[in-house]
Amino acid sequence: LHPRGIVQLTMLARLAGPIERWPETLAPLAKLGYNMVHFTPIQPPGESGSCYSLDDQNAIDETLMEPSATSLSQVERLAKVEASVKALEKDHGMLAAMDIVLNHCAGTAPWLLDHPESAYSVGNSPHLKAAAELDEKLGWFSNELKSGRMGGPHINNHDDLNRVMDTLAREVIGPLKLWEYYQVDEAESLRSFKEANGNAPAFEHEDYNAFKDGCLPSLGANRTGAFVPASISKKYCRDEGQLTHFLGLLRNDLQSEFGSLESDIYGAIRGVITWERIECKKGPIGDGHLELVPRYFRRLKLTEEAQKRLGKEEEVVAHNGWVMGWPATEDFAAPSWRHVYMRRHLCAWGDCVKLRFGAEPKDCPFLWDHMTRYAVSMAKIFHAIRLDNAHSTPLHVSQHVLAKVREANPNCWIFAELFTGNFETDLLYQGTLGINALIREAMQCNSPGELANNLQGSLWGSHPIGAISHIPTLSRRPTQQADSGAGRGFTRSASFALISSGKLPLRPR
Numbered sequence: 001l002h003p004r005g006i007v008q009l010t011m012l013a014r015l016a017g018p019i020e021r022w023p024e025t026l027a028p029l030a031k032l033g034y035n036m037v038h039f040t041p042i043q044p045p046g047e048s049g050s051c052y053s054l055d056d057q058n059a060i061d062e063t064l065m066e067p068s069a070t071s072l073s074q075v076e077r078l079a080k081v082e083a084s085v086k087a088l089e090k091d092h093g094m095l096a097a098m099d100i101v102l103n104h105c106a107g108t109a110p111w112l113l114d115h116p117e118s119a120y121s122v123g124n125s126p127h128l129k130a131a132a133e134l135d136e137k138l139g140w141f142s143n144e145l146k147s148g149r150m151g152g153p154h155i156n157n158h159d160d161l162n163r164v165m166d167t168l169a170r171e172v173i174g175p176l177k178l179w180e181y182y183q184v185d186e187a188e189s190l191r192s193f194k195e196a197n198g199n200a201p202a203f204e205h206e207d208y209n210a211f212k213d214g215c216l217p218s219l220g221a222n223r224t225g226a227f228v229p230a231s232i233s234k235k236y237c238r239d240e241g242q243l244t245h246f247l248g249l250l251r252n253d254l255q256s257e258f259g260s261l262e263s264d265i266y267g268a269i270r271g272v273i274t275w276e277r278i279e280c281k282k283g284p285i286g287d288g289h290l291e292l293v294p295r296y297f298r299r300l301k302l303t304e305e306a307q308k309r310l311g312k313e314e315e316v317v318a319h320n321g322w323v324m325g326w327p328a329t330e331d332f333a334a335p336s337w338r339h340v341y342m343r344r345h346l347c348a349w350g351d352c353v354k355l356r357f358g359a360e361p362k363d364c365p366f367l368w369d370h371m372t373r374y375a376v377s378m379a380k381i382f383h384a385i386r387l388d389n390a391h392s393t394p395l396h397v398s399q400h401v402l403a404k405v406r407e408a409n410p411n412c413w414i415f416a417e418l419f420t421g422n423f424e425t426d427l428l429y430q431g432t433l434g435i436n437a438l439i440r441e442a443m444q445c446n447s448p449g450e451l452a453n454n455l456q457g458s459l460w461g462s463h464p465i466g467a468i469s470h471i472p473t474l475s476r477r478p479t480q481q482a483d484s485g486a487g488r489g490f491t492r493s494a495s496f497a498l499i500s501s502g503k504l505p506l507r508p509r
Helices: 019-025 027-031 067-071 074-092 110-114 126-146 158-176 178-182 186-194 208-213 230-236 240-279 304-310 365-379 395-408 423-433 448-455 480-484
Strands: 008-011 036-039 095-100 104-106 297-301 314-322 347-354 384-387 413-416 437-441 492-496
Touching: 019 027, 019 074, 027 074, 036 384, 074 095, 095 365, 110 297, 110 304, 126 158, 126 178, 126 297, 126 314, 158 240, 178 240, 186 230, 186 240, 208 230, 208 240, 230 240, 365 384, 365 395, 384 395, 395 423, 413 423
Parallel strands: 008 036, 036 095, 095 384, 384 413, 413 437, 437 492
Antiparallel strands: 104 347, 297 314, 314 347
16 A cells, blocks of 8 residues: 555544454444555543553553453453454555554553652652642642632632732742752762763863753752752862852852743643633633642552562652643753753643653663553554654653564554654754655645645655546556655654544634
8 A cells, every 4th residue: 555545534442333343343444445454542541531641561451342351351352453454454444543652651550569760759850849749739729729728729810819829939839849859969969070970071171051951950849959069060070169169150040940830830830720720711610630739740659579679668759741832852951050850840630650761771770661561452453553742752762662662563664643843853864764645634624725734745746736647546546657756765644633632622722
């Protein structure tokens, strides 16, 4: 099947009938002209029930199968899935595509309790500690309001909003003394500089900005303040006097930084409450999605084995989400002057935990192996793979996983949900990952010209809008002429009508 001949329908797996009966249930789609069915994930979901927030990537959800599947092993369940996919192709001429979700898991994933190092946590990312403390206190405040204390749960107008914000400042932000995290630990910085051994780098040149960035990993980690380790200070400070001068500059900068940060915290919280309670009339404060503000972190009760290994009973891990205007190639959970979690700039998915792969497999062996086995198991069965949230999945992780996918299935067709907001970045992902098609939303185009721009253009290897196709409509088989201009090295655009999070076209148009 030539890529231009693909006519695909997305099917919610839980609405497609038992997996064993897919060939029977979906047979009418072939008569309508569809030759590929794209299925949403078939793994067990977490607490929210979302098929994109998975509890176990290497299991098949038994609720999607016949009742007899409860007694089957996971290997036997996979065999059932494979048999149905083969029957769809053999009996009805339809190929099958499957989603894979690499960049997060459900917050209730059982394996996360054994391997909390797989997530961004206060333990492995200590710069998140202050943000996690703020988030937990906001959860406490929300519960107080829900219970009828501190003014009660109702926020119906701006007077109510101002009352809540005043109470927030008095009962939450003030007592937390978050400014303590944004001091400079001059004693630790000086000690590190003085006691540096022969492994410390040699002085290179005076550079205050590089020196300042050196405090980021510890900024937000301790109430004694941030410090600059010798690995940084030795490079950019000629001597102890220079170090003392830079620490004085840093002290002033962090004081100013906290002032801006605190203002953003108030602004973000006020904005969320205004939108959800006053504009959208979400109702009184409650539990779960009815809390005052979305939760950015969750507390995990670790298994006994993990407790022994890590020396603690619990771990606080970060939720995933998205950040407006964030560059796709950068990690918003890493130390940064944007302080995404602290400034409350994350549009959080409260059912998902953000996974922390590190730079290479040895940084988190379990996670790399777990997610690679998951993707490969799907590629061995399905003809195509859709990479969900490709723009938020670390590029090197997708590259590693897709390389293993192609080893297992060299003919696997890869398409991706890739919304980087930048054409050059799209090309970087396409070139690095070898993506065969990018998803574009037809209903999010505000004019015929915008739709045409998504679909045409030689960069995407497509023909002009309105031109007669070289592919015979009935056979869906490409002619020799259709193949002649295909080797451009760029990805085609796969136009979908509307994705789950999109607005109806009436609003933008």
